[in-house]
Amino acid sequence: MTTNEPTRRLLDAARRGDAEGVRAALADGAPVEARDGELRSPLLLASLGDHVDAARVLVEAGADPDAQDSRQDSAWLVTGVTGSVAMMRVLLPAGPDLTLRNRFGGVALIPASERGHVEYVRALLDETGIAVDHVNDLGWTALLEAVILGDGGRAHEEVVELLLAAGATPDLPDADGVTPLAHAERRGFDGIAALLRAAGQQD
Incomplete structure (x- = not known):
């Protein structure tokens, strides 16, 4: 797992739902498919918190809606748990499986x-x-x-x-x-x- 500063900022921003922070971290070189200690991607973290704006930035940057963590959760699968129609619609253009x-x-x-x-x-x-x-x-x-x-x-x-x-x-x-x-x-x-x-x- 990469732990450089832009990556940390990306994961934290996605978790908080800070869309501008996500955009800035990506611009500073954070990989869109970075993972935290539980293998959660930024997009999964955004989906877990129903942070639609942050998720939209990540999808536009090419984030994978199917990237699964250590529990086999993905940003797409989590929408079935949260019931978020808005998040579902943000993820659909990314072509979830x-x-x-x-x-x-x-x-x-x-x-x-x-x-x-x-x-x-x-x-x-x-x-x-x-x-x-x-x-x-x-x-x-x-x-x-x-x-x-x-x-x-x-x-x-x-x-x-x-x-x-x-x-x-x-x-x-x-x-x-x-x-x-x-x-x-x-x-x-x-x-x-x-x-x-x-x-x-x-x-």
Whole structure:
């Protein structure tokens, strides 16, 4: 890991969201793909803090949205966790790999669905070709995560609606053969169960 002064300033500026500091450090020779002790790039640090202006400077300088750290996080994957539509849109022109997997084998859509990030899920499905039925290492799709790890409230109902409208397979089971509908019924998520039953009847 390079630890010269411009590199330190770049990493610190990205972490703080100081867009002008990022620009100045780059102008002074800091590598756009510098890494900190946890292998986080400046763009990943900006994404973690939802520092959109700093991220824009880095993207314009050619930063890689797919550069992964020691936890397999990347600037792109982190948007699925934060639910930041603005950051997602800043990163899209950099051509992120929509198939890039996090440490759980999931794509950005899965953590976003788990967390009930409705507007992010909507934008991601509308503006990219991300695989709606991607299965992670746990054997779960975005639809399954929205049910299994969601709270059954309105946000997760909306996520389920969006996923189904985007073509998610309503009866694709988990690794144990349990369907999203069965999980919803077990958890007493009546609204989600109704959506899944209706989608299953349309199939």
